[in-house]
Amino acid sequence: MHATREQVAEQPDWSQRQIAYYRARAAEYDSAYDERTNMPRLVEALNELPISDDVLEVACGTRQWTQLLANRARILTALDAAPEMLRIARARMRGTTTRFIEADIFAWEPDRQYDTVFFAFWLSHVPPVEMKAFWNLLRWALAPGGCVVFLDDSSAKAEIEEPVTEAQVPTVRRILAEGSHHHAVKVLHDAPGLISRLNDLGWEAHIEPIGDFHFAGIARPREGE
Numbered sequence: 001m002h003a004t005r006e007q008v009a010e011q012p013d014w015s016q017r018q019i020a021y022y023r024a025r026a027a028e029y030d031s032a033y034d035e036r037t038n039m040p041r042l043v044e045a046l047n048e049l050p051i052s053d054d055v056l057e058v059a060c061g062t063r064q065w066t067q068l069l070a071n072r073a074r075i076l077t078a079l080d081a082a083p084e085m086l087r088i089a090r091a092r093m094r095g096t097t098t099r100f101i102e103a104d105i106f107a108w109e110p111d112r113q114y115d116t117v118f119f120a121f122w123l124s125h126v127p128p129v130e131m132k133a134f135w136n137l138l139r140w141a142l143a144p145g146g147c148v149v150f151l152d153d154s155s156a157k158a159e160i161e162e163p164v165t166e167a168q169v170p171t172v173r174r175i176l177a178e179g180s181h182h183h184a185v186k187v188l189h190d191a192p193g194l195i196s197r198l199n200d201l202g203w204e205a206h207i208e209p210i211g212d213f214h215f216a217g218i219a220r221p222r223e224g225e
């Protein structure tokens, strides 16, 4: 379902711009994906991560990870805010039981509790101002004993980004193949800083580097918080 007019009006500019960027990028999203992400190494890492039962994928994009999660999940739900991304993902996952949800994660209320919440290349798009609310949402979305699993860019990726210095939240400039210019939130976490931030938010996190440019994380809510 599309966001209502009122919800769109409430979305901060940075979020509207980020969604607009991904809507425009959907058709070219997969070009050079493997090269950008070192997919074989990340897939190897994914195989070692605890993903099971009722799984929610946040920001699924074109289904780069959805297909791999489908092999491990008992039930799989994939959410994204960009209808153009979801159209591609849905077509590619046709014939599977994957449930897709079109929603802005910052305005979404989980419909049930999940054993695993997974996201790849999403946490770096969550600005510091939304971290607490986002991790509270994850706590709410997680079934007892469940965990959050994530993959993302490491701080070494800073060398390829072009920051927008005057932005409200950490932002980088992106240019699409057809020449249009966009803004996206980009927060490149280093492992100790992210572990400490998640600890402050009531999570036990374990983060492992994957090569020079990526990391994998597992986070569980601390008991009683």
Ligand SMILES: C[S@@+](CC[C@H](N)C(=O)[O-])C[C@H]1O[C@@H](n2cnc3c(N)ncnc32)[C@H](O)[C@@H]1O
Pocket: 015, 018, 019, 022, 023, 058, 059, 060, 061, 062, 063, 064, 065, 079, 080, 081, 082, 085, 103, 104, 105, 106, 119, 120, 121, 122, 125
């Ligand atoms: C870097 S892509 C990651 C896609 C996929 N996880 C992957 O690794 O290929 C970021 C994704 O976040 C989605 N997105 C952006 N803002 C969002 C929001 N507010 N709520 C949900 N998804 C959002 C975009 O549409 C895009 O598909």
